[in-house]
Amino acid sequence: MFFDDRLATVLRQRADSDAARRTQFRQLLDILGAEPGGARSARDSSLVANAWMRLGALAETIPAPVRARMIAEPGWRFRNPQLAAHLADCEPEVAASALTRAQLSPSDWATLIPRLPVRARGFLRLRRDLPAQTVALLDRLGVRDLGLPSPALAGNMVPGGNEDGVAPLDDSESGDAESVDEDEDAGAEADADHADDPDAPFILTQEAGREEPHVAPEPPHRPGQPRDRNLESRSEISALVERIARFRRDREHAGEREASEPRLPLGEDTERNRTISAFGFSADAAGRIEWADAEVAAMVIGTRLVAPARLGSASPQTPLERAFARRQPIDGETRMLAGAEAIAGSWIVTAQPRFTHEGNFTGYVGRFRRPVDAGANSPSASEREADRIRQLLHELRTPVTAVQGYAEVIQQQLFGPAPHEYRALAAAIAADAARILSGFEELDRLARLETGMIALEEGETDLAALVARIVSQLSQVLGPRMAGIVFESPPENAALVALDEEGAEALLWRLLATLGGGCASGEMIDAAIETGSGEARLVCDLPAQLLAEEDLFTAEARPVANAINAGLFGAGFSLRLARAEARSAGGALVREGERITLMLPLSARGDQGDRPQDFHAGES
Template sequence: MYFDDRLATVLRTGTGSDRALRTQYRQLLDLLGTLPRYADGSQVDAAYERLAVLSGELPSAQRSAIIREPGMRLANPALVAILAAQEGEIATATMAVARLQDADWQTLIPDLSVAARGFLRHRRDLEPGTNALLERLGVNDLVLPAPDILELSDTLVQPDDGVGTPGAEPTPIAASSVFAVVTPLRPLPPVQTPAGPEADNGDDLAIGALVRRIEAFQRARSNASSQKPAPLMRGSDAPLLPLNDLHDARRGTLPPAFDFTTDAAGRIDWCEPAYAPMAYGLMLASQRTDAPARLDQDAVAAMRHRQPLKAVMVTIEGAPAIAGIWCLDAIPQFDRKTGGYLGYSGRMRRPSANAGPAADSADPMADRVRQILHELRTPVNAIQGFAEIIQQQLYGPAPHEYRALAATIASDAARILAGFDELDRLARLESGALELDEGHCDFATVLASLVEQIRPALVPRASDIAVSGIDGAPAIVALTQADAERLCWRILATIVGEASAGEELAIGFMRDSEHAIAAFEIPANLSGSTDIFSASLNGGQRAVSAGMFGTGFTLRLARAEAQAVGGSLTFDNGILQLVLPLLTGEDELPSHGEAQDRGR
């Protein structure tokens, strides 16, 4: 016996709305699709019966869309066999999504319908044994039925042409005379053959005529390229062959952009008439290297997760008018009633001349880090969402122990996502792909405020932090209030978190004509570090923490943020020094940067 309380929970869920029906169908597919081979019992039987009822209540289009959803797991041969025997739309989706072992496929394939086996032959990830079995069965699957043979009788009945006498009997005619009445309408013209030696050999005559026609075409084409072509008159000796002339003439008249839509699989199913013969049917979501339309891995992943596409480069191979590089912008479309995914709607345009250098200047390492973070965010987001569903009891009551565990999981997932955001921010700042928001604030006021907020964290350890040099004079820097607080907090939280019991820290602040300078005394735990910006994890819990990746990473991120506005963060002789350029007030002389801009 196999018992799973998840099945019992799903079967107890109410289905009073269309959304509840789709949700229960999705949950049953996921649970039954991952059951072990030996699973049985009353709950399993009840789940299959409930799935059959839902299959009768939900349209096939909605069920097919649910089966094709990302993350759907169909690894149970029994469930795959049941789905493959349903409508063609369901069988197609099942054959595309099912992930069975090679032995399971070989056991299941002989029992599948011919149509289901035909859908399965389009898979390219099957084992050799499964492919060999499909080839053997294909000997019979791919044979067309023999046509019905009609025997010709000795006599044929002449049909009534509507002119004869009503009620008269049809006149029978002999079958052999049918072929005698087919005579040419007019005599065929005699074939003109040249006199001479060429008339002795028919093959030489045909080859010679073909060579002369090709030479005549080449002469006509060379003359047309050197002068404006004249319209060909009927009976002209110059032949006109339909090669690339028509395409070359049309290419210059095509618009530089066209709108399109795709189906749920990512294949273009509509586009503007000018490009329809060339673009219709292109698969945009293909990962094959030899596909006619190729996108980068980030764009394919974004399409798989139904995310918008902006300024994505697409390389298309095909007719000369559409071949080359295109810039794609598209958004996913969803059904307003059911919420099901329909496909993408967007536009392709030729990239501008200055689009290449900007793309080439990007740091490939930073792009790789951002791609990895994008792949990691997806499962963490899903885990956080499911944990919040359980903790908030959105789909029904849950035990308090489960809710407590779910709350812990949701909190940990939020911390992980916050760490991913910091990694992404550092990668984009160091590669120059991110610019901080424009704004200004008084950095002296921000520093004094955050010191007062963080001082209570030092009281239990009998430590303290003192600030000198803040005399009330403003120190306006080119940072928004939020960015300035974020930068200052990273530094303060790092040094306070590393401070020992009874240790007193000092911060000195000063300003000159062009810069605001803050000097932070480093705690004794960090004074022996040769490279304070090296990435290292914290050894234990801290009363105040600036991030989950440790002291070195946090200070490195703070340094990148300071450099983004023309400042710096350096470490020398136990002092961490932050330098930020000042902005002049409205009644003061222009700053150095403003004077250079005005001089231009």
């Protein structure tokens, strides 16, 4: 960074809202707090002065508890003694957060502490990470903890005592207890009894160089003597603070005992059943792991990424070894780890090489992760292929739809008049785009049906009546060429199939239109319906155009007449789509010699009156 303009950028921002003011306050804290006291700032003095003024103005609009929480956040560096002195003059909660959060050098502390307000110096006694010189300075300045010394250790506060004005306890006043040194157990039991008293005042005693909270008994209340309300309130607060401190101390001691005391093998399961799915690591130039995440450090440190190279070894290198030898990035290579159950097995390694400024190789830093389990829920090869086809169709639909839209705009003259010739061309383009989109729909439908993503809805449809209607529609186009499908079903003979009418009509239209479109001039084919064994069968003759095809479902034959077009990709694709729809409905579409048979399951009502039927309208 050649020019540090962060401070100027922050000051240029307008803080109109409450969120903007809080954001700018955080930014100023981060920038001003990052400058150590010993280094001279390279910023413009007027810019820095403006920053301090803006910081004070923002402090007047942001509540003190909110500023205290911002200062206590661990995400910024606090190394500026000037900022610490500025915040120490603010509200008590802000001063406490600042003096608890500041990380200054001993010389900065020595300069700052005499300038601090008296009430702010006491907050420093709550810290346990101050340098030794700073602690000594606090002691010389008389900054003590907010508590009274223990009577058992410091003596009674009476006039005429020792040099400190404190007289030791007299033997006659001590009762049966000779001294604290002679009976430490008795003193500990007395402290425990005092700690259980909720009305005891909170004091601090120093024992073996460690400050721990203790309580002292409250003097008994004499009849007729008024109670001190302030003392009572302080006693309740002190008792609460003592209970919290005792709870934390007992919890820490329990954790230390659990970590230090060994456990006997009594049959319990002491191994943590945890699954490690990934961890970070760094390796040295020899490929030996020298650092890893804390939970796996003891299990993997010292493990080599690759086996050490040996002279004369002719074994082929793995991709991991080859990348390591060439100092190249390791991208998703497999590595087996042996050892504890938590790390044993196959891993995927991704790492980047590290180099010094002089270009010397120093090792790798990266991450181990478990390979993805290719279980039963993973997609099959056909499903992956179908998904790729759907994605391709999605990409192709966008330009075709755009072309169709612009063609319709020109044909309908939405943006102004256009010549008739252009309108005719635009209409043809729009029609071709519509045919292409319909072909895309068929491809997408076939992919979804073959992978089982969609299925035809169940219902009840009269197969005979539906076939008769479609044949009648086709005869109007095929009749002038003396071609068509011969089918006739009496009304009293119905075949109710378990398929909704919309899906059945699309299936039968695709099948019959493909067969009818393949009929040459003067060619008639027969169609019949048979019922039995819980299914209805539509048997149709194949036209001469399709009889020569070895595989009927891959035929590329086009319809003889342009008036009938069952699909964009030929007869084979249309029959394959019809077969997928029939399978989705619980039936089938098969070729039997010179005929093709569509089988569909009968509905519950149609299956009750099931009896073999064979309907023919005539002979060709």
